Amino acid sequence: MIQFIEDEGYEAVAIPNLNGGEAINPVNGNFRRNWSIKTAEDKPYPDVLVHFRIAAFCAGLGEIGWSKIFLTPEFGPRQRFVLLMTDAELEPDPLYEGKICDRCKLCVKNCAGHAISKDESVKVTIAGRVVEWGKFNPMACEKGLQGGTDKKLNPFIEEYPRRYGYGRAIEGAAGCMRACMVHLEQRKVLKNKFHNPFRTSEPWKIDRKINYELTDEIIRHYEKNQQIEDAMEYMNYSQKDNFGTAKKEKINPLID
Template identity: 30%
Template sequence: MSSLLRRQILRKTGGMDIPLVGFAPAERWNNPLFEPWVPEAFRPASLVPGTKSVIVIGFPVSLPIVDTAPSIWYHELYHVVNETLDACAYRLATFLTEKGYPSVWVPRDGYGSITVLKENPAAFFSHRHAAFCAGLGTFGENNMLLTPQYGPRVRFASILTSAEIPGDPVLEESLCIRCGRCVSACPVSAVKSGGYPAHLTDKHACACRSEELRDRYLSPCGCCIKVCPVGNDRQQYNRNDMRMYDDHNPLSEPYRRVRDHVRSYGSR
């Protein structure tokens, strides 16, 4: 029955054009996969007692738009992807509940606002860890979840369900190549060399940067995810040559023109 339900879920998500779907048993959170690990209060079965499985869905943020970040274009894309994620996760949770498996959706964010995040730099549930547990990717130096398909250019939402669904294997080999591009690209030095979990991102510095950009209608920042060389989306958009981010290289000139044009509009 559990395998049948998994197939039904995949048909449902396919009908909603969700490109990334992963499954993880809730008990996977009880066996730390590295240190530091997710505190008990943040685990699925603590949030909703009776949770047996977590379904993680993901949508990409389009690389050519991210390449203009921070910009009004990326600002609008970010909000559209977030709203789409929440709507799809809500529909999937409702679908499962109506089939007799009580389920709830966890929104893509859980911290209220950037101002709140500065004071308490965490959400009540980590979709990145959920995506990791569901076999969708591995952590990179910028503490983001890197996926084979899109690198870190993905947004996630999760569904906590009472259904027991076969889980996907956790990826064992890191996708991060430790190139350090995200470290160098961070405008506020929030990303530390060495990567997660050894070195955490300076969330306060990152939040302050986001707050400044928000007031100019340019949040989020996006600098560390656009320069990551990981992801098949680079082949899809023919953006494999990382010299495109070197402003001193002639190859970067057409991309700089687009970036400068977009940044000239829609912000203070």
């Protein structure tokens, strides 16, 4: 698409939906002073993160649900967006006029991190339309992604005080994505439909009544394969050195 637009004599650039080196911290919303330099006084900082969901709303693709997840009539919460910015004059699509989110608040009920408020909301006016979603706590979402504090959902809650800042979505999207998808499917409001139900059994939980014993046989197996490491060394390393980043001036808020 970019090549096509450029072949027509216009500029175009794609912006992926990634949290990179933007001047606005995507976790807490703080402005990072001296993070970037404006090219001119009347220009914005070059790496301010674009609000993808508001952009998708302006493009007429759907609406923002109570969970702050963007919902489309085709797929509900199951999509990601990429922005394409251009100086070409394009005919805009109208805003989406339908209603997908019915404020069931199942996203609130099923969020392991309790990151979505049930009653408090955020409202913005876009193109004369008031858009509202539940007040969202990104730091609580980060903890929920790690499994939260519910022992029925988090198998590692008592083992490690800290975890890596990525790749451990133990209970990620339990409310805002999965519970929402199940509800929308039951209401039969999505155009894209599965032959079989999205959820065929109860959500996964840990039965803490069962004693998961680490037997001598298991230990011998790991010793034989030289896969034994000292747990305290790992915990001290993660606490003091923050996985090798302790000496760096800037700490990733998603890890620390």
